[in-house]
Amino acid sequence: MTQAMMTAPQDALADAVLNGERRALARAITLVESGRADHRLQAAALLDAIKGAGREALRIGLSGTPGVGKSTFIESFGMMLTGMGKRVAVLAVDPSSARSGGSILGDKTRMERLSRDPNAFIRPSPSQTQLGGVARRTREAVALCEAAGFDIVLIETVGVGQSETMVAEMSDLFLLLMAPAGGDELQGVKRGIMEIADLIVVNKADGDLKPVAMRTCADYAGALRLLRKRPQDPQGFPKAVMVSAYEQTGLPEVWAEMETLTAWRRDQGHWASRRAAQARHWFEEEVRQGLLARLTASPEARARMVRLGEEVARGDRLPGHAAEDMLSWLGG
Amino acid sequence: MTQAMMTAPQDALADAVLNGERRALARAITLVESGRADHRLQAAALLDAIKGAGREALRIGLSGTPGVGKSTFIESFGMMLTGMGKRVAVLAVDPSSARSGGSILGDKTRMERLSRDPNAFIRPSPSQTQLGGVARRTREAVALCEAAGFDIVLIETVGVGQSETMVAEMSDLFLLLMAPAGGDELQGVKRGIMEIADLIVVNKADGDLKPVAMRTCADYAGALRLLRKRPQDPQGFPKAVMVSAYEQTGLPEVWAEMETLTAWRRDQGHWASRRAAQARHWFEEEVRQGLLARLTASPEARARMVRLGEEVARGDRLPGHAAEDMLSWLGG
Numbered sequence: 001m002t003q004a005m006m007t008a009p010q011d012a013l014a015d016a017v018l019n020g021e022r023r024a025l026a027r028a029i030t031l032v033e034s035g036r037a038d039h040r041l042q043a044a045a046l047l048d049a050i051k052g053a054g055r056e057a058l059r060i061g062l063s064g065t066p067g068v069g070k071s072t073f074i075e076s077f078g079m080m081l082t083g084m085g086k087r088v089a090v091l092a093v094d095p096s097s098a099r100s101g102g103s104i105l106g107d108k109t110r111m112e113r114l115s116r117d118p119n120a121f122i123r124p125s126p127s128q129t130q131l132g133g134v135a136r137r138t139r140e141a142v143a144l145c146e147a148a149g150f151d152i153v154l155i156e157t158v159g160v161g162q163s164e165t166m167v168a169e170m171s172d173l174f175l176l177l178m179a180p181a182g183g184d185e186l187q188g189v190k191r192g193i194m195e196i197a198d199l200i201v202v203n204k205a206d207g208d209l210k211p212v213a214m215r216t217c218a219d220y221a222g223a224l225r226l227l228r229k230r231p232q233d234p235q236g237f238p239k240a241v242m243v244s245a246y247e248q249t250g251l252p253e254v255w256a257e258m259e260t261l262t263a264w265r266r267d268q269g270h271w272a273s274r275r276a277a278q279a280r281h282w283f284e285e286e287v288r289q290g291l292l293a294r295l296t297a298s299p300e301a302r303a304r305m306v307r308l309g310e311e312v313a314r315g316d317r318l319p320g321h322a323a324e325d326m327l328s329w330l331g332g
Numbered sequence: 333m334t335q336a337m338m339t340a341p342q343d344a345l346a347d348a349v350l351n352g353e354r355r356a357l358a359r360a361i362t363l364v365e366s367g368r369a370d371h372r373l374q375a376a377a378l379l380d381a382i383k384g385a386g387r388e389a390l391r392i393g394l395s396g397t398p399g400v401g402k403s404t405f406i407e408s409f410g411m412m413l414t415g416m417g418k419r420v421a422v423l424a425v426d427p428s429s430a431r432s433g434g435s436i437l438g439d440k441t442r443m444e445r446l447s448r449d450p451n452a453f454i455r456p457s458p459s460q461t462q463l464g465g466v467a468r469r470t471r472e473a474v475a476l477c478e479a480a481g482f483d484i485v486l487i488e489t490v491g492v493g494q495s496e497t498m499v500a501e502m503s504d505l506f507l508l509l510m511a512p513a514g515g516d517e518l519q520g521v522k523r524g525i526m527e528i529a530d531l532i533v534v535n536k537a538d539g540d541l542k543p544v545a546m547r548t549c550a551d552y553a554g555a556l557r558l559l560r561k562r563p564q565d566p567q568g569f570p571k572a573v574m575v576s577a578y579e580q581t582g583l584p585e586v587w588a589e590m591e592t593l594t595a596w597r598r599d600q601g602h603w604a605s606r607r608a609a610q611a612r613h614w615f616e617e618e619v620r621q622g623l624l625a626r627l628t629a630s631p632e633a634r635a636r637m638v639r640l641g642e643e644v645a646r647g648d649r650l651p652g653h654a655a656e657d658m659l660s661w662l663g664g
Contacts, residue, residue, distance in 0.1 A: 047650060139651075283658075284641065290659040313611055319614040320618055
């Protein structure tokens with residue numbers, strides 16, 4: 001796909017996105033979300049066209065289990081940022097939506113104030129797709145938001161399966177939002193998640209929960225100290241902090257920590273090298289997914305997989321032999 | 333690979349394996365473990381040659397974390413089975429061996445009595461391979477042991493990452509060996525593992541630990557009752573039982589449970605349908621692995637992946653565009 005292949009409507013859409021027009025951005029995201037072949041071609045041309053702008057937002061990945069207060073946090077944190085004159089986009093990744101219809105609400109009512117803010121853009125999670133497609137689509141939506149001039153792109157996900165790792169692989173920094181909890185629950189935090197978090201934010205540090213939140217925060221801080229130091233972290237990171245999204249306390253401190261961390265990473269070259277490594281990762285992942293997609297790409301391929309699978313299941317052929325058959329049929 | 337392409341040495345080796353010659357079996361397993369292209373061809377011919385025998389062993393998958401007493405259990409359980417006139421093969425799957433040199437001991441000293449038993453065959457885990465290769469190699473070793481006339485093939489693995497699921501996918505029944513433990517540790521058992529276990533065997537029900545083992549066994553029984561009933565289970569399964577591998581108590585009861593379970597599954601057709609589904613699974617998995625292997629199969633492919641990866645990392649190309657380039661270069 002080259003610039004020359006672009007059709008006029010994509011040119012106009014690209015211009016409108018680059019001008020920061022919200023409706024154009026919304027339409028552009030709808031385009032990259034589509035699975036239709038002609039839409040994919042148009043989306044590729046669009047992404048090519050906006051790439052030249054070279055605009056970069058701070059990409060913040062955010063995860064937390066349901067009930068931890070993600071919506072309230074995003075609303076309060078987002079309002080604080082827009083109050084500072086920053087433009088904030090919020091994208092939701094919900095891998096469960098394919099099955100359940102989504103545990104992240106599809107409408108904007110859960111972040112009512114932020115969704116009315118002219119400096120904020122909230123895009124709910126589309127439903128009915130697999131994780132592979134979600135990753136591509138979300139990365140492309142992030143690129144569109146950056147091209148539209150947003151300073152900060154918040155990528156939100158529920159803590160389910162592989163979605164946190166996926167979001168971390170497209171973020172400059174990763175926040176894990178937690179509720180005040182007892183020691184037992186702390187042990188239940190997956191080690192892998194602790195290892196990708198840059199900040200653990202203990203929410204609901206208000207009212208009766210405040211003492212519990214303080215203890216929880218100290219517990220996480222202790223747990224984080226046990227992790228091996230990562231080269232991309234300055235002294236003291238990853239860090240556990242405490243906020244009340246409801247009472248809007250602790251939020252400037254969270255932002256200050258983020259600024260410290262990103263400034264250090266920019267200075268040390270970690271920012272650029274992380275983005276480079278992420279781009280390479282997604283290239284390799286798309287190649288892998290593209291190869292595997294050949295197994296289901298045509299009716300002939302699907303029929304052959306089914307027929308060979310049945311021969312193997314009946315015991316007429318060994319799995320390895322049938323696999324060789326399929327692989328040589330696929331060519332290469 | 334057809335029968336006609338077989339070379340004479342493979343014919344002789346196949347005959348010797350089918351005659352149950354232990355040294356031939358050991359050599360045959362070494363052959364299927366080899367990654368050399370000519371060895372792979374010979375291995376394929378060998379597997380083709382033995383397939384006709386149609387011999388079937390009971391394949392028992394066995395997992396448990398280090399320290400739970402797997403070696404002692406296998407030795408005591410294996411000796412009981414050989415004492416009943418059965419021929420028992422033990423294969424070890426150790427995915428950690430690639431990194432650490434192996435947490436399952438490579439020598440036979442840990443099952444000293446069983447390794448000297450003429451009706452037993454113990455094959456330690458080879459080192460330095462990835463999980464994909466481990467799966468194929470282990471399945472082929474299982475097929476060789478079956479062809480050599482073993483009645484029971486025990487496939488042992490440490491509870492690390494994906495290895496338990498992999499072993500379960502090549503077993504007729506799956507045992508999870510556990511140590512007596514408090515309620516907290518019980519909660520740490522991964523739900524996915526509970527769901528693939530047919531029997532949870534609480535070991536070390538001897539001496540001071542006996543009361544704890546009884547409580548642990550009851551706890552697991554309770555946890556198992558909470559799981560959704562699987563169609564391949566008769567009433568009362570999956571089950572938690574208690575043994576002392578050291579004092580050799582409870583082992584005939586474990587065997588009786590296994591016989592009950594397998595007899596029921598054979599009657600109901602679940603045995604055959606499970607084997608068919610497993611064969612199909614491995615066919616599909618080999619196709620997937622074979623496709624992905626093309627990315628590293630030739631120096632040209634590797635060089636192209638590296639070059640495109642660098643262009644993407646530098647920001648010269650979008651991940652999706654570079655992926656399309658690679659995929660069209662790979663053809664198909």
